[in-house]
Amino acid sequence: MKISKILAGMSAMALAASMMTIGASAAITGAGDDGNMIYDIKTLIEANNIKISDVYGVRAYFSDSAAGVVEQGAGGGFIFSSKSNNWNQKQWCNGCGESETHDIQYDAATKSITRLEETPFWTDVDVSDAEGEYAQVAFSEWWGGDIDFTKIVLLDKDGKEIEGSDVNPGGNSVDLSEYKKQTEVTLNGEGRSVTDSGKVRINIKHPWCDDAHKADFNLVDDWSVFAGADAIAVTVDISNVTDAFTAYPCFTNGIENGIGYWEASDNNPAVTVNADGTYTFIVKFPSALEMDANNMFFDIATDLAGTDDEDPAVKMAVKKVVVLNKSEAEPTDPSESTADSTDSTDSDESKVILADSVDSKTNSAATSSKAANNASNTNPSTGAAALAAVGVALAGAAVVATKKRK
Secondary structure, three states: OOHHHHOOOOOHHHHHHHHHHOOOOOOEOOOOOOOOEEEEHHHHHHHOOOOHHHOOEEEEEEOHHHHHHHOOOEEEEEEEEEOOOEEEEEEEEEOOOOOOOOOEEOEOOOOEEEEEOOOOOOOOOOOOOOOOOOEEEEEEEEEOOOEOEEEEEEEOOOOOEOOOOOOOOEEOOEOOOOOOEEEEEOOOOOOOEEEEOOEEEEEEEOOOOOHHHHHHHEOOOOHHHHOOOOEEEEEEEEEOOOOOEEEEEEEEOOOOOOOEEOOOOOOOOOEEEOOOEEEEEEEEOOOOOOOOOOOOEEEEEEEEEOOOOOOOOOEEEEEEEEEEEOOOOOOOOOOOOHHHHOOOOOOHHHEEEOOOOOEOOOOOOOOOOOOOOOOOOOOOOOOOOOOOOOOOOOOOOOOOOOOOOO
16 A cells, blocks of 8 residues: 555644554455555446446445444545546545544445545546556555455436445356256255354255254255265355355265265365355266265355354345256266166156356345254264365455556
8 A cells, every 4th residue: 555645634743643543453354465456347337337427435344243343443535546536545444543634534334434525536548548648446445453344336416326336246157167967856845044053044944844844954865866976056135244254165966985976175175155056066977977865965154153043134046056067978877887877767857957157246245045054964074174264255246446546
């Protein structure tokens, strides 16, 4: 961070005092090497079909955890930047000293900071892609603990959020193009989020649950459809997200000395859940899947803390499960002999072949069952090793500008 620009105009004494207040550990999650979180305005307006002439300001919302930090005292820069205006910075703070003058105050009611201009700040030229032109909004923090944002929105001349300007949609996309055969599995329900062993998860197949929860915890009737899979993709709607967390598939094929994915890895990578949306997870197998359908276990686990016997605030609903094969040839269960495989009774009526394409995301919020929480379901040993939380707010939604300020 170029402190000479950030604190331009301050006296040497004030500069020294301010430097003493900067916490060594303070940071904006996802910021660049210079300590600034920068977003490209052109990308934001195009993604939301907004005219640049309608944009008078920006509002940034802190996550719940960051709001708690800010309420203890924090401050920094709120920057609108372009070639013609360069690094146009105003100051934001909460808990500023009486002798300090800052333009923008933290709003505890909305957990946000807002910068609004009297005229549109950026012009058509700024977003024209002409040589040297650019349009950016940036944030910096000078003192206080670690913070992040859940979303930023663009504002009209009255300070109202422009419809569709939420630039932090939840969800992700996963490239499934290497899988030539994609077979969607028929589900008999969506399941529901539960807390087990202090962590939130949603079960896809839980062979050891009691009869009262089999419907919610076992979403497929014919588990033989997974035999021979090279991978499985699961799409889940997640809603009521307030703070970012990580989620990943847990899987065992139920065979002695077989597959046991209890923590995230390259075979079952973690996904950052930063807002309400639709998320896709993938679990990959070292060879065509061999399994014991009676003992196979499959869920989407998270590092989100919850209380057992209580419904978690975050809701999850399984929307799609797809069996993936790299070859278009009909997969066979490797546990069966060639002779047995010729007598297979798998029904193609319950399968829908998907077009060979990259799985796309949607941003619809989920609704899930309000049934009573499972008070007695058991959890297979997971080693209890929790993933370190991944700092994510806005990392996937924001496009960091490649044009650097002067």
